[in-house]
Amino acid sequence: MEALPVLINSEVKIQEIFPLVDEKEANYIREAQGLFAAEFYSYSLLAVWNAAINNLKRKVEAYGIDLWISVVQGEQGRKKYDATGETIAERWSNVDDLVLISGATKLRLLNPKAGKSLEMINWMRNHASPAHDSDNRVEKEDAIGLILLLQKNLFDQPIPNPGHSVASIFDPVKNKNLSEDELRILEDQIKSYKNQDIRNVFGFFLDLIARGEEPAKTNTFKLFPFVWEKATDDVKKTLGIKYHTYVIDPNSDTSNDKGAKTRFFELLVNLNAVRYIPDGTRARIFRRAAEKLALAKNTSYGWKSEEAASRNLIQLGTCIPSVAFEEVYQEILSVWFGNYWGRSDSHTILKPFIDSLNTDQIRNLIKLFRTNERIIEELSSRRPKENAIIFLEAFSDRLTIEAHKQELLDIIQFVKKL
Structure with a gap:
């Protein structure tokens, strides 16, 4: 049977046509x-709108309010769900309908066709209802078309099974200390998810880490690498942006201990994901690490300190933003060349920074031997100069263009004359 008889035949029983709606929606x-x-x-469409909104609220509650709250955090409008409310109306009284719709769409609880239909009804409510003088009044065919779309793409779609929803499966993450066997079960569950479910779990886990409450934080840190492995690059970037937000706006941290920024940074380091932090904030991180390396280099009998500072720097990965390239590499080269008495093992620790350079970066680096006072100053002694020459000569095999090789030879001659 089609939706059309429901609208034109008052004798048709609603729940024969819409078997999945509740009494309120009927x-x-x-x-x-x-x-x-x-x-x-x-007015008919307004009543259909009310039925659709109630249907969405039921689906969101069955799927998981925590996940819905997670995906609507950045939305404009009221979004304060009251879990203590006894009825659907009470629980959703401080949530705007458009925020509900947006969150349900992101969670895939709302078919895109149904979403567009609701957008159309909302537009008609504001521009084509009897309350608004308009040349675009709602016609009979409009109502029929929209109710048909909503029947197939919303009202005929089943309510999520609470026992199999993403939220219910991960509810133990929030509430109990998980054993190794329990963690493995959840790892396998994560591995079975498709992209949209991974996106939902990703956001859910970030919220748990931001709050920093136990046992959720510890459980999430153990499970997050498996979510990370399946996430797309666009989803991964949200982790770096979250950290960036806490750096720029500390007041955005609403956790009880105000430690969200630190937790997110620890997670980024654990995942070797510092490269996903926006350039400006990432440059600040690398500059601070380079400053620690410089301080260690200038400490008497500080080779152990150099090595510790080098391990701190390499822990961030090799993704140095171009705006901080010179400031960081001048300190790397400074400890690499050592001093009059010798050098620490920092050069072996920092080797990935050199191995990761592409041709353009190599050329920029070797130019510093002519222009950077910090590097030139370090080459005043024989031993650092010898180390520098060996360092430069190693680039010969990594350059292909003859003009680039000549640049390198010129720099080597310049260093020998210092």
Whole structure:
């Protein structure tokens, strides 16, 4: 049977056509039926809207409120869900309908066709209802078309099974100390998820880490690498942006201990994901690490300190933003060349920074031997100069263009004359 008889035939039983709606939604559709029969088509659509909104609220609650809250955090409008409310109306009284719709769409609880239909009804509520003088009044065909779309793409879609929803599966993450066997079960569950479910779990886990409450924080840190492995690059970037937000706006940290920024940074380091932090904030991180390396280099008998500072720097990865390239590499080269008495093992620790350079970066680096005072100053003694020459000569095999090789030879000659 089609949706059309529901609108034009008052004898049709609503729940024979819409077997998955509840009594409240059936009453709204019955109201739409009567209004349609009286040719109040715009009012008929308003009743259908009310039925659809109630249906969405039920689906979100079945799927998991925590996940919905997670995906609507950045939305404009009211979004304060009251878990203590006894009825759906009470629980959702401080949530805007458009925020509900946006969150349900992101969670894939709302088919895109149904979402567009609701957007159209909302537009009609604001521009084509009897309350607004308009040349675009709601016509009979408008109401029929939209109710047909909503029947197939919303009302006919089952309520998520609470026992199999993403939220219910991960509810133990929030509430109990998970054993190794329990963690392995959840790891396998994560591995079975498709992209949208991974996106939802990703956001859910970030919220748990931001709050920093136990046992959720510890469980999430153990499980997050498996979510990370399946996430797309666009999703991964949200982790770096979250950290960036806490750096720029410390007041955005609403956790009880105000430690969200530190937790996110620890997670980024553990995942070797510092490269996903926006350039400006990442440059600040690398500059601070380079400053620690410089301080260690200038400490008497500080080779152990150099090595510790070098391990701190390499822990960030080799993704140095171009704006901080010279400031960081001047300190790397400074400890690499050592001093009059010798050098620490920092050059072996920092080797990935050199191995990761592409041709353009190699050329920029060797130019520093002419222009950077910090590097030139370090080459005043024989031993650092010898180490520098060996360092430069190693680039010969990594350059292909003869003009680039000549640049390198010129720099080597310049260093020998210092």
